Amino acid sequence: MFPGICPKCHAVNADESLAREQPSEPAHGNAAILSCPFATAWPRYLARTFDVFIEMTIVVAVFAAITLPLAPGIPQEFFSLNAFIAGVILLPFALVLDTLFHITVKNTPGKALLGLRVRDIQGNRLSPGKHVKRNSLVWVIGYWLGVPFFEIVPKILQWDHVRENKPATYDEMMGVRVWAKPGGFVGKAAFAILFIFLIVSYIIGAVYRYKSERHAIAYVQSGASSSPSASRSHRAANRYLYYWVNPVTHSGADIPNSWKIKARYNPRGEKYWMFPYASGRVIVFLGDQEVPGESIEDYKNAYMKAHEKNMSFEKNENYFKDHGYLAWSNSAVLRSSRDVGERIEILKKGDVFWRIVVFKAQVSPQDMGASNKLKAILLSTIY
Numbered sequence: 001m002f003p004g005i006c007p008k009c010h011a012v013n014a015d016e017s018l019a020r021e022q023p024s025e026p027a028h029g030n031a032a033i034l035s036c037p038f039a040t041a042w043p044r045y046l047a048r049t050f051d052v053f054i055e056m057t058i059v060v061a062v063f064a065a066i067t068l069p070l071a072p073g074i075p076q077e078f079f080s081l082n083a084f085i086a087g088v089i090l091l092p093f094a095l096v097l098d099t100l101f102h103i104t105v106k107n108t109p110g111k112a113l114l115g116l117r118v119r120d121i122q123g124n125r126l127s128p129g130k131h132v133k134r135n136s137l138v139w140v141i142g143y144w145l146g147v148p149f150f151e152i153v154p155k156i157l158q159w160d161h162v163r164e165n166k167p168a169t170y171d172e173m174m175g176v177r178v179w180a181k182p183g184g185f186v187g188k189a190a191f192a193i194l195f196i197f198l199i200v201s202y203i204i205g206a207v208y209r210y211k212s213e214r215h216a217i218a219y220v221q222s223g224a225s226s227s228p229s230a231s232r233s234h235r236a237a238n239r240y241l242y243y244w245v246n247p248v249t250h251s252g253a254d255i256p257n258s259w260k261i262k263a264r265y266n267p268r269g270e271k272y273w274m275f276p277y278a279s280g281r282v283i284v285f286l287g288d289q290e291v292p293g294e295s296i297e298d299y300k301n302a303y304m305k306a307h308e309k310n311m312s313f314e315k316n317e318n319y320f321k322d323h324g325y326l327a328w329s330n331s332a333v334l335r336s337s338r339d340v341g342e343r344i345e346i347l348k349k350g351d352v353f354w355r356i357v358v359f360k361a362q363v364s365p366q367d368m369g370a371s372n373k374l375k376a377i378l379l380s381t382i383y
Contacts, residue, residue: 030123039180041162043114050110055094091146095135102131113191115181137170246381253377282367285357286378292351299353300328323383325349354382
């Protein structure tokens, strides 16, 4: 046995023993690692879970920061409707970040706190290229590309390997080992606290998102409770059109059957039209009001004042010309839930003010695309 190896060290084969006796670095540089045991299954599993959680959080935050300004609906749709697919797509980026951790700060957070070190069989640090190759093998062999449900199989297989004092398959292929450098109580206690904090934060966040989405959808659907089930396939619904005539302008247009229509009256007895979408997350409102001599600025001020109790208006209001008519638009969010919002456009045609309000909750890019198309269709019946 190589001098200095602690009694708790796992047995190694002859090739590894020979490699240890011929270190590529000075002996004192490897002795501290070579004298320690290989990491057992539980510390490796907990460290990997902790690290992937941290790395995925960072990747998701970067993804959202990049895509949110370009298309606000993308991150939400990506992670809510395609959560499993999102995990498969983003996991390789998390493993790239894992490599960057090793290259820049020499270890990942979870392994560092638990005293684990990834080295070759001589105890040397891995080169950047070898880290990239190892994490590629972890992705393919250790996670089976992160395919939902199936990824549990390789995890069990690798667990059995390590539990039997064998290296993980991908480590054996590369001549790499994970060493367990004795750590103090502080590191392990910090790991336990942070690990529990991450789990609790995830659960709280998931519960909040679920309640927020339920609240938002219920708020929107409260005005469309009698419409057909929102579970109807968008694709099937969009095969059909119906012809709707604007009763004020007598101009008509084809509207996709995924939009239902209802006539409603506001407290002043004025009629308006409500178009709930099949997803249940968007409603488009169309209304008109004749106010002789009123400017569009006075009208929008009156509109905002009438809704300021429930809605918080943004500062990005915009005046513009729409087909030669003066128009104004702005956005607002519901004070009781910022996940529910609306986009308002007011168009002045003569003495008549037309209001088109897109009321939305937890919308996807498909919802927004459909609402923008309907908005254009409805405006075409006004011009």
